Amino acid sequence: MAEITAAMVKELREKSGAGMMDCKKALAEASGDMDAAVDWLRTKGLAAAAKKSSRTAAEGLVGIEVQGTRGAAVEVNSETDFVAKNEQFQAFVRDVTTVALDAGDDVEAIKAAPLDGKTVEEVLTNNIATIGENQSIRRAKRLEVSNGAIVPYVHNAQAPGLGKIGVLVALESEAGADVLEPLGKQIAMHIAAAFPLALDETGLDQDVLERERAIATEKASESGKPAEIVAKMVDGAVKKFAKENALMSQLFVMDNKTPVADVVAKAGKDAGKPITLKDYVRFQLGEGIEKEESDFAAEVAATAGIKK
Known part of the structure; x- marks a missing residue:
């Protein structure tokens, strides 16, 4: 099992907005994989968004x-x-x-x-x-x-x-x-x-849609509802995601009610x-780029062989 450090928990908290203990558990469930941990939090309804546009590092x-x-x-x-x-x-x-x-x-x-x-x-x-x-x-x-x-x-x-x-x-x-x-x-x-x-729903990346479908499937399967209901829930979730992320179907921010x-x-x-x-x-700027942040205390601790 991968070792979960405080720095990893901190990074996941910044990405997801979820609580510290939830982040720690998500990382443990995902064997330390950051993206998988974000997905795990989302399946539990603990992370609001998958997009990391607010964390522009470069x-x-x-x-x-x-x-x-x-x-x-x-x-x-x-x-x-x-x-x-x-x-x-x-x-x-x-x-x-x-x-x-x-x-x-x-x-x-x-x-x-x-x-x-x-x-x-x-x-x-x-x-x-x-x-x-x-x-x-x-x-x-x-x-x-x-x-x-x-x-x-x-x-x-x-x-x-x-x-x-x-x-x-x-x-x-x-x-x-x-x-x-x-x-x-x-x-x-x-x-x-x-x-x-x-621009529109036909232009959305299929890999992104499949990832959303996988998350929606896991969430819906936990509802305990019959398979046919679960399938409809999943389809509805994916359609909602597509509608909210394609420009032409997004609600115009000027009134929040009219599609673009x-x-x-x-x-x-x-x-x-x-x-x-x-x-x-x-x-x-820096969208999708992760840059190592300099942490002097962490560097000193690492040099001394102390886990932070």
Whole structure:
């Protein structure tokens, strides 16, 4: 049986919001596997969510830029938040975001693209040497419409077009900017807050849905109800998850009662021009990255051979 340390219990508490003893038991049941422990807590109704979007460990910046009917979002990571406030680093993120408008989503293509007489990768290498901290271009996404608008939004921007959560919304329509810009801004704010996993239910990752089905099955099986009732409970739980995590079916955060699809349809009807929410991108700094936190007391204890 895997040894469960206080540090592991603390990490699980931060991820799940569950109580200390429940976290300890979950880790024991999962033989120390953190993700499995989160799932165990969820099957017992002790953890509210599987998403870890609030635990963004990496530092750096998300850059957002729009030019005409094209937009790009780029995440550039650094080791510390201090570097994210560095003007040289901020200028680099802006430049890389501009490059992505032409280079597209492929990070290697972005690195190979020209910038100030060098390649982006060469400029990055120079920045690492002069700033004295490791940096990396993690991901990029470009959106484009043939007719309509790409609307940007940066939540709590640290500088123009730079922040820790960046959103782009692609609206295809012949409606004017006076309609599309405010609509796109509201939808982008919704996306920043609601963290949809896909544009619609058909776009949801099947592995994610299967994981939800497994959790729902275990929870429902503990109800003691007949198999046919359990099956319906599981189907209902998975459908609910899909509805709550697909952008078009999420309830609009501005009123918490109207599906986003209906908001878009009404805006198009009012404008007399159909509006299609074609795509979106939401980048949250460090999303999905786990970074070791420095704990001096733990380091001393480890050196002395003391378990913490």
